[in-house]
Amino acid sequence: MIYDHRKVEKKWQERWEKEKLYTPNLTNSKNKFYNLWMFPYPSAEGLHAGHAFASTGSDIYGRFMRMNGMNVFQPFGYDSFGIHSENYAIKINENPNEVVKRTTKHYEEQMRSMGHGYDWTKTVTTSDPDYYKWTQWLFIQMYKKGLAYKNKASVNFCPSCKTVLADEQVVSPSQAGKEPKDKDGKVVKDGKDLKVCERCGTLVLKKDLDQWFFKITDYADRLLEGLNKINWSERVKIAQKAWIGKSEGMIINFEVEGSKDTLSVFTTRPDTLDSATFIAKSSKELDTLEESKEKLGKFTGLYAINPINDRRLPIWETNYVEGSYGTGVIMGVPAYDESDMDFAKKYGIDIVEEDLNEILWKEIKDKGWGEKNTNYHLRDWLVSRQRYWGAPIPMVNCSKCGWQTVSEDELPILLPNISDYKPEGTGKGPLANHPDFYKTKCPKCNSDAIRETDVMDTFVDSSWYFLRYPSVGIENKPFDKEVTKKWLPVDLYFGGAEHSVLHLMYARFVTMVLSDLGLVSFEEPFPKFFAHGLMIKDGAKMSKSRGNVVNPDEYIEKYGADTLRLYVMFMGPMDGDPDFRDTGIEGMQRFTKRVWNLFHKPLIESEIKDQKILYKMHQTIIKVTKDIQEYKYNTAIAAIMEYVNVLTPLDKLNKESLMVLAKLLAPFAPHLTEELWIEILDQKGSVHITNWPRGIESYTKNETITIPVQVNGKLRGQIVVESSKLNSKDEILKLAKEDIKVAKWLKGGKVKKEIFILNKLINFVV
RNA sequence: GUCGGAGUGGCGAAAUUGGUAGACGCGCAGGAUUUAGGAUCCUGUGGAGGCAACUCCUUGCAGGUUCAAGUCCUGUCUCCGACACCA
Numbered sequence: 083m084i085y086d087h088r089k090v091e092k093k094w095q096e097r098w099e100k101e102k103l104y105t106p107n108l109t110n111s112k113n114k115f116y117n118l119w120m121f122p123y124p125s126a127e128g129l130h131a132g133h134a135f136a137s138t139g140s141d142i143y144g145r146f147m148r149m150n151g152m153n154v155f156q157p158f159g160y161d162s163f164g165i166h167s168e169n170y171a172i173k174i175n176e177n178p179n180e181v182v183k184r185t186t187k188h189y190e191e192q193m194r195s196m197g198h199g200y201d202w203t204k205t206v207t208t209s210d211p212d213y214y215k216w217t218q219w220l221f222i223q224m225y226k227k228g229l230a231y232k233n234k235a236s237v238n239f240c241p242s243c244k245t246v247l248a249d250e251q252v253v254s255p256s257q258a259g260k261e262p263k264d265k266d267g268k269v270v271k272d273g274k275d276l277k278v279c280e281r282c283g284t285l286v287l288k289k290d291l292d293q294w295f296f297k298i299t300d301y302a303d304r305l306l307e308g309l310n311k312i313n314w315s316e317r318v319k320i321a322q323k324a325w326i327g328k329s330e331g332m333i334i335n336f337e338v339e340g341s342k343d344t345l346s347v348f349t350t351r352p353d354t355l356d357s358a359t360f361i362a363k364s365s366k367e368l369d370t371l372e373e374s375k376e377k378l379g380k381f382t383g384l385y386a387i388n389p390i391n392d393r394r395l396p397i398w399e400t401n402y403v404e405g406s407y408g409t410g411v412i413m414g415v416p417a418y419d420e421s422d423m424d425f426a427k428k429y430g431i432d433i434v435e436e437d438l439n440e441i442l443w444k445e446i447k448d449k450g451w452g453e454k455n456t457n458y459h460l461r462d463w464l465v466s467r468q469r470y471w472g473a474p475i476p477m478v479n480c481s482k483c484g485w486q487t488v489s490e491d492e493l494p495i496l497l498p499n500i501s502d503y504k505p506e507g508t509g510k511g512p513l514a515n516h517p518d519f520y521k522t523k524c525p526k527c528n529s530d531a532i533r534e535t536d537v538m539d540t541f542v543d544s545s546w547y548f549l550r551y552p553s554v555g556i557e558n559k560p561f562d563k564e565v566t567k568k569w570l571p572v573d574l575y576f577g578g579a580e581h582s583v584l585h586l587m588y589a590r591f592v593t594m595v596l597s598d599l600g601l602v603s604f605e606e607p608f609p610k611f612f613a614h615g616l617m618i619k620d621g622a623k624m625s626k627s628r629g630n631v632v633n634p635d636e637y638i639e640k641y642g643a644d645t646l647r648l649y650v651m652f653m654g655p656m657d658g659d660p661d662f663r664d665t666g667i668e669g670m671q672r673f674t675k676r677v678w679n680l681f682h683k684p685l686i687e688s689e690i691k692d693q694k695i696l697y698k699m700h701q702t703i704i705k706v707t708k709d710i711q712e713y714k715y716n717t718a719i720a721a722i723m724e725y726v727n728v729l730t731p732l733d734k735l736n737k738e739s740l741m742v743l744a745k746l747l748a749p750f751a752p753h754l755t756e757e758l759w760i761e762i763l764d765q766k767g768s769v770h771i772t773n774w775p776r777g778i779e780s781y782t783k784n785e786t787i788t789i790p791v792q793v794n795g796k797l798r799g800q801i802v803v804e805s806s807k808l809n810s811k812d813e814i815l816k817l818a819k820e821d822i823k824v825a826k827w828l829k830g831g832k833v834k835k836e837i838f839i840l841n842k843l844i845n846f847v848v
Numbered sequence: 849g850u851c852g853g854a855g856u857g858g859c860g861a862a863a864u865u866g867g868u869a870g871a872c873g874c875g876c877a878g879g880a881u882u883u884a885g886g887a888u889c890c891u892g893u894g895g896a897g898g899c900a901a902c903u904c905c906u907u908g909c910a911g912g913u914u915c916a917a918g919u920c921c922u923g924u925c926u927c928c929g930a931c932a933c934c935a
Contacts, residue, residue, distance in 0.1 A: 092887090209923070256933090270933085317852070317930080324851085324931055331935080349935060356911040362935090403935045412935045420849085422935050459934065653860060666860070666874045673873085696911090717862070720872035727872090769925075795916045797868050837915050844868050847915045 085341025085678040091753040094195060101578055103768055106153050106197040108552055111568035115152035117144035118548055120577030120585070121206070123161040123540075124185035126170050129192040131632035131662050132617035132624050137651045139614055139713065141198040142651065144210075145749035147711045148199070151242040155569060156199055157551040159431045160186045163214065164540025165243055165281050169469035172504055176472045179499060182209055192635065197643045197752050199770070204554040210542035213550065214473035215494035216560035217543050220592070221465075222487045223243040223599060229297040230465075232477075234487065236366075236406070237464055240264035240279035241290040242507035245468040248267065248539060250325070250584045251280040258283045291509055292476060294466035294536065298591045302326050302458045304605070305590055313610045315657075315677035321582040332443070333409060334452035336361060337388035339394065345386055347475055348408030348457055351418060352446050354434035358395060360414035361386045365399035377402045377425050377477025388413075388484035389451045390442070394433075408457050463588065465539045468511040471539030478533040482522035489525050489678030495533070511535050544585055545592040548572055548607060563601070571607050579613035586611070612713060615659040624662075632662050639771065644751035645671045651750060674754055676726060677747065681762045683735050692738045696781060698728045699742055703777030706746050715750070720744055737763065742775045791818045791847040799823035801844075811838050818844045 087823040092149075100103060119140035122133060141156070148154040161610040163180045171178035186207060193200065206213055211746025224230040225402040238247045242265065253410035255276065262270045270276065278285055298305075298797060306326050309319045330351035338345060366377045379400040386395045395413070403412050416426035426433055446452045466475060474495045476488040488495055498519050503512050505809055513519050513535035541697065546560070552569040553561040577586075585607070616623060619630040637646045649670040653660035690696045702725040709718035723745065727817040729735060741763060748755040748769045759769035783805055791799045803814055815836055818824055824846070831848035838844055 319929065320852075327931095327934070329934070348934085350935075402935095404934065409935050415935085419935065421935075425934085457914055457934075579929095655861090658861095660860080663860080664876090675888090716860095717872080723872055788868090792868085792916075795867095795914095800868080827856075835915060837865060837867090840914095843916090845867080845915055 083674060083682060085754070087644065087753070088639075090783060091195075091643055091768045092199060094753045094756045095197060096472065097200070098199075098722060098768070099646050101768075103532075103770060104154075104156065105201045105203050105819070107564055108152065113152045113587070114573070115144070115147045115154045115571045116552075116569050116571070117147065117156045118551075118572045118575050119155055119156075119158070120581065121159040121161050121190070121544070121547060123166050124175070124189045125166065126181070126185055126767065127194075127633070128185070128188050128742045129634060129822045130624055130790060131619075131634050131637075131650065134196060134634040134646060135617045135660065136197060136576065136655075137193065137196065138647045138651060139656045139715065140574075141196075142647075142710065142715060142749040143574060143576070143713070145752065145770060146201055146774070148770060149745065149748065149772060151773070152754070154199070155200060155204075155552065157204045157206070157554075158190075158193060158198075158200040158202070159547060159551070160189065160208065161540065161544050161547070162207050162209040163472050163543050165245070165467070165469060165471070166364050166540070167209075168503075169243070169281065171471070173530065173543055173690060175201060177499070178503065182207075184551055189696075194490065195638050195643055196634070196647070199752070204551050206547050206550050208473075208540070208547065211494045212557075213547075214497075214543065216495050216550065217473045217538060217546070218476040218488070218495060219490060219560055220542070220546060221473075221538065224296055224488060224595065225349075225477070225487050227595065229595060230294060231297065231477065232292060232294050232466075234292045235295075236288050236290050237293055238286045240282065240284055240286055241439050242282045242284035243279055243469070244468065244507035246289070246291060247279060248464045248541070250463075250587075251539075252277050252286050253280045255283060265317050274406045277363075279802075287510075289814065292605060293464050294477075295398070296532075296542075296591070298588075299458060301591050301594055302460050303330065304594055305460075305587065308590060308594070308606055310626040312606050312608070314608075315579075315611075315613055318579055318582045318586070318613055320588055321579075325583040328456060330454070330456050331457075332446060333455040334446060335388075335415065336388065336413070338397070339385040339387055340383075344762070345397070345409050346409045347413045348455060350412075351412055351415065351453070351458060352442045353438045353440050354415045355388065355390050355413070355446065356419045356439060357416050357417045357434050357441050358413040359393070359434050360387055360422075361395050361412050362396045362400045362412050362422075363397065363426065364401050364403040364405035365401060366405065367724070368399060368401040369582060377421070377428060379425060381429075389449070391446075393490045396431065398425075398431075400427070400472065405460065407459070429488045447615040448548070463541075465769070465770060466534075466536035466540055466543055468507075468509065469499070469505055469537055470497075470512040472540060473497070473543065474513065474519075474537050475534040478531045478535065479533040480527060480529065480577075482529060483524055483526045483615060483650075484530075486525045495709065497537070507730065508656065511537060513537070526767065527582065529578065541584060541588050545588040546596075548575075548589070548617075549593075549596075549602070551773055558826065559639055559839040561602075566698060570602065571604050571609055573610065575611045576614060577611070578616060580616070582613075611658070615654075617660050617662055619662045632664075636665070637667065637722060639673050640839055641667055642674070642753070645674050648674065648750050654716055654721045656715060657714040666708050672721060673726070674751065675729060676744070677751075678758070679739055680726065680729055680743070681758045683733065685740070686734050686736045688736070692737055695732075695736070695739055698725055698781075699739055700777045700781035702746065703742065703775045704782060707777065710749065721752060722750075736816050741765075745770055745772060745775050778818070787841070789814070790843045791821060791824050793824060793827040794848055796843060809840070814838070819846075 133609045143154045144154045168178050171181040179714045227268055238252045255278050256281050258278055260536050262276050262278050263284045264270055290460045292349045325556050329350050332352045334347050379398045382397045414422040416423040418432040476495050478486045520533040520535050522533050523530055549561040556562050589607050594605050597605045624631050649667045702721050705721040706718045744755045744759045755769050759765050786802050786804050788802050801817050801821050833846050835847035
């Protein structure tokens with residue numbers, strides 16, 4: 083009989099759906115396991131092989147937990163609002179509303195064809211009014227708590243996307259995976275160190291604009307401390323720590339000669355105050371922002387006085403001091419700071435080196451020259467976007483009352499369906515051209531007022547989606563308190579490390595705010611996060627522009643989802659960056675066929691008598707169990723293959739040995755194993771809700787053990803010892819010396835030392 | 849520049865309280881089957897030498913510690929990633 087993956091996979095996908103196999107009862111949270119994979123944005127090309135790799139990794143863990151008696155909730159959704167979706171819609175000249183409808187449908191079909199155990203009754207689409215209604219609600223809560231404010235600030239502006247960006251969305255070209263481009267779309271050479279838009283790779287500009295911010299800086303310390311409580315990889319924690327960038331120091335005030343003004347300086351090294359020789363202020367004029375990293379300076383003609391030694395410090399304006407960090411002014415200490423040294427040398431400023439003086443921390447404070455101060459790299463989160471495809475910000479500006487929140491019962495503020503949705507780059511979003519949208523009444527005084535026409539950053543949408551899943555269907559609140567209490571936080575969050583300082587930090591921040599509002603009872607949404615690697619193709623990140631995107635559809639069609647799942651998991655460890663090649667997938671197809679054939683041999687109902695099989699079976703169970711827990715799916719599959727290789731030569735097979743095989747393989751190849759379980763092994767319920775097999779430790783020790791024997795550290799022979807005699811050192815050593823091969827090497831020499839490692843090896847030093 | 853991670857056959861990769869390097873798979877070679885090809889099955893497969901038994905070499909490179917090093921230490925090279933005028 084030939085295995086027809088097309089028929090079998092479809093059959094079980096339909097059956098599972100019908101029997102609600104993956105739809106847990108959310109009122110029962112006993113043994114709950116909320117297994118979540120970061121939802122993707124539905125791109126036009128659909129899922130690529132990288133999604134198949136990551137989502138399968140998450141699904142395997144969920145299936146494993148389900149077979150271990152857990153009540154697994156594994157939902158799926160679409161991050162469908164935002165620039166990424168909108169840019170594509172613009173490109174193909176179609177309304178994003180229509181595009182998203184199509185792409186989400188395509189995604190669902192693809193995810194279903196992978197055979198993942200998603201609860202399809204609980205999906206989330208961020209561009210759906212039922213969802214963004216609550217994103218708007220979130221904004222209002224932020225505002226009411228004083229955590230949302232509008233302010234004119236120097237902000238990042240992408241001339242290609244024609245909108246402002248959050249600091250976190252301004253990245254290096256390599257991070258964006260794109261060639262750096264100028265505002266005309268021309269590739270900039272040697273632009274590796276430049277800062278570009280995360281979305282399109284265009285060099286960002288600085289603009290002074292009135293923008294909405296979330297006060298994430300209020301939570302800097304808690305975001306930092308929280309990292310100690312969560313089970314994340316160090317790499318991701320370090321990235322967040324670095325981004326928050328806490329540094330402790332002092333603010334020191336310098337008097338300006340011949341003036342009442344003082345200049346405040348932030349420094350982490352007050353102990354170098356003695357050696358300060360100049361003051362440097364940030365200068366917008368000199369900060370041409372692009373290209374040049376060369377330090378530029380202009381002497382102001384003014385001097386400040388160093389309080390400790392009355393030295394006259396020339397005040398310079400320069401481009402190497404950041405206006406947005408600290409006070410925007412530094413004391414230049416060339417002797418102890420490399421950048422200050424460069425600058426001093428270039429402009430002929432004095433260089434003085436006095437001894438470091440720890441006491442200064444205290445003295446500066448005592449004498450009233452300055453105060454302790456802590457600075458952060460973290461900036462407030464810029465959440466407004468001058469774009470169309472996002473949740474409208476639910477604020478109204480009244481000439482009398484100022485900014486007012488929209489009344490909550492008016493939500494959602496619907497995003498109107500307009501045809502002129504392209505961004506114009508005027509500093510206002512497309513909604514500003516629609517009086518029927520923005521003309522409204524003040525919620526407070528009812529006089530004419532204007533709606534905010536900017537929309538929210540897509541990262542606001544994704545900052546709380548995990549709270550919505552268990553409450554999908556509940557209409558009068560974003561998330562039900564009881565359900566949330568039962569199902570949150572997420573038990574295992576699976577996702578890409580590229581979100582280390584974006585999504586993962588925003589989500590933590592929002593959760594902390596909701597916790598402070600008493601709406602959730604935990605601070606950390608993802609106590610356990612696993613960062614999977616990034617699948618590459620021909621040595622490079624998969625991207626449409628490189629033309630190396632691999633579509634899994636054709637592989638599913640040709641080889642089946644199970645074979646594809648096994649194949650991508652077998653390529654390497656989950657946290658690695660596997661390079662997709664299709665040269666090996668046929669080998670995996672051979673493996674699934676071999677498994678299929680194995681189940682079509684005559685069965686033995688009685689228990690396993692063959693020790694070799696029995697031992698191998700238990701060893702395999704133990705190995706696979708351990709490997710799955712550590713996300714080492716590649717070696718788990720290898721162990722299953724070894725087991726299959728032991729069973730393959732047999733003419734008849736014990737039913738038990740096959741039942742175990744079906745179970746071990748079930749998380750990896752759910753359709754094939756289900757077919758074998760029910761149709762061949764004739765079992766009643768699904769293999770996916772059976773109990774995970776238990777490996778018995780005592781079966782892992784064979785009756786005899788082969789011990790390698792070395793002479794001078796080189797392998798010279800092997801002896802076979804009965805397990806029961808493992809401890810008889812003298813006897814074993816004697817046996818080892820008598821081994822023909824070993825004896826040959828011992829001849830003529832004198833044994834100086836005998837190394838005997840229990841269970842492991844013997845070494846004679848001659 | 850700073851901080852991480854990595855470097856193992858023709859290829860993807862295994863191997864950690866230091867204890868048989870290369871599991872598992874791909875590819876390749878030979879064989880069986882077949883009119884032939886494909887598919888399947890069996891055998892072999894790190895390199896060098898040898899008819900063979902066997903010997904020597906081998907985890908980027910150079911040293912060191914140890915009975916024993918892919919694993920620990922020192923130095924060095926290469927690649928990748930994160931951060932980067934942060935005061």
